[in-house]
Amino acid sequence: MAICITFGTHEFSGMLEGYENVRAYCYNCQHWNGHCVTRWPFFTVCFVPLIPLAMHKYKEVVCYTCRFSQDLRDRPDITPDTRAPPNMQWGPQPPPQAYGGWQQQQDPSKQQPLQQPPQQESMNYK
């Protein structure tokens, strides 16, 4: 009788608490599209996570544009209040129509031709 035990690893990941709204600068692609995530790898036996492979959760900054990731300890510039500057553009740009677009109105009355039918008076008294 054989007992089959499957070993493996499983990784728990999610948004880093308190950093959900952070937009950090990505040094790789120069976009303000870095998001803070946590990772915690576990050693699994029969697909059951038993032993954490790390003492702490990894805290990382992952760029949504280029998938570049950095340990948060290497980014002391990032705080829970880190945001992109308002004049900075981050990530793939939405089409310009998304901002409400332009509204060019044409005046239809300008195109109306001024025409008056010629009036012929035929008053012939004889």
Ligand SMILES: [Zn+2]
């Ligand atoms: Zn990037």
